[in-house]
Amino acid sequence: MSFSRRFLLVSAAALGLAPAAWARDAKPAANALDFDAFNAADDSLALSQGAKSAAVARAQILLDRAWFSPGEIDGAFGQNMQRMVRAFQRSEGLKESGRIDQGTWAALRSASDAPLLARYTITEQDAAGPFEKTPADMAERAKMKALPYQSLGEMLGERFHVNPGYLKRLNPGVKIAAGSEIVVPNVRESKAPARLSQHLEIDKGERVLYVLDKDGQLAAGFPISIGNEDNDPLPLGTLTIKNAVDNPSFTFDPRLLKSAPQDAQKAEIAPGPNNPVGTIWLGLSKPHWGIHGTPDPSTVGHSETNGCIHLTNWDAERLAKVIKVGAKVEVQA
Template identity: 45%
Template sequence: MPSTLRLAALMAGCALATVACSPGEQKAKAPSAATAPAAAPKAAPVQADRSPLAQAVETAGPQTAPPADPTAISPALARVQVLLDRARFSPGSIDGVTGTNLKLAIEAFQQARGLTVDGEVTPDLWKALIEADGGPVLSDYVITEADAAGPYSKLIPKDDYEAMAKLPALSYTTPLEALAERFHMDEALLSALNPGADFGKAGTRIAVAALGPRELPAKVTRIDIDKGIGQVRAFDAQDNLLAVYPATVGSTERPAPSGELAVNTVAPRPTYTYDPSRLTFGKPKGKLTIKAGPNNPVGSTWIDLTKDTYGIHGTPDPKLVNKRASHGCVRLTNWDAEQLGAAVEKGAKVRFLGAEARAG
């Protein structure tokens, strides 16, 4: 687990203790309306001159033929992923390609809607998704001066903690990366939808996923973490399912805990402290602190739990969620961690369920 300083903020301050998977020193408090993520950027009016792939995504349905290459982008799967994301059954990074996270999101949606649970893109799934939300799945967005300006960080290997510690912030490395995360998309899909687009030029019009509201409809009072399949489920006080997220949950070397914990506090923009005396991974020989930012090793949000060293947090690698082991914590995409962090409060129950954590 990636840090040695544990957040234990209680109301107005924070007490520090040594741990292995929490962010570094950070004053934080449970989120309120003032600290919740801002509303999604307003989309420009839809344009008719979209790429063939973008047009295919918007019109895909049950009869859309899958691509001959199963690893190629499927317009139908891209549309399904956007609709699932808007229904708060997160498929993780929207990439238009089949995979475990998409299957888990479909299964959760099917179960919630009383459909046959098989994880497949069936006519019944299409019918339920479109009846629930038949709106366009793409919006047009005009890149702003702020999007183009950044600031952006130098690209550094994810395991080079010493080089990362020298940066003033762990910001996105390119406008493409920043825009892809803002719209919950994989960079490859965003590029494919907008061939030839200059993502670093203000005024460029691009097609992006049309997202739903960022805020959950109620406060989260319970979080279930399924270690067997790699999934986080959020519930309100009436036991209503609010959202489902794919997650990396621990590893064989450092498995996630079992039983019930609780949320201690939430820290937006956490720092990350590496201490080789406490860790079994990494190359640095001395203690160092990595600044905050979405490419920080714990991403853009840290949800501290009431067991030393454990938390729920974001990641600099959204496409690897539930595909690569963590150092004991629960890893979500940055956008899913931000949504959950904005809705959960101190004291919310956190239950670790299922079989041993996935090895990656």
């Protein structure tokens, strides 16, 4: 059995596919992994919330590349994905079912024809880090000169928009280390939609941030976590982006946080991807509020925050590339 054929069978099991189906459709290549089988697998069946399969992973990659981010790519159809499917369907003039039917598959495929998986060789520079555990206590974090990634797996997960555990499932038996060739979602070359405007909408109930086009139509969307209504709620109405900071530091002020310990002291937390505001800060005209990244991408869209609007670091970085200071932010219930 060729290496590429063994890879397909192992990957099929890891991704929840029947090995027999992959063996039947696979076309072994002499000296390369055969990504065609993943791209050409049958996507005719509808997908809905609760599904877990390679087809879900394919749809997540396509949504991500269309700038309708599902959050972490993990092969599981959760709430974030359902929200983004509805948003994508709205942008394409399709019925907003939240299910991926044949029409939605066709629209996703037409938006991008690049391979869904790519191969990446981990470099010595990647593996060198630095990596350091992030303390839970803010006073201990304040002693650190930077808040880097905690592991190589975490870094690669953020780079390729994939849950670190799912990255391991994509690469069974492969050591995540310098020199290893790994399979990753092919998401890094996606381009921003050409029609994006400087007008954002935040849907508090749906937990989604939308980017509109110049005609006021939906052009991109990102899942968000947002502050609860008991702790300095975000008001409805129009705000603006007041400033933009790459790789920001964070001022921990317990007076502004109801959940802070009573004896907590004000502290300055150094920059880094595990900083509480992640790698990007877009400050809003409402004091102490901003749109920013987070060190916990798996929680985005699923949890409340102490304040502000949290995106995954990679979505915050994408947004910051196309949104300028002065952009309008419309907050809706």
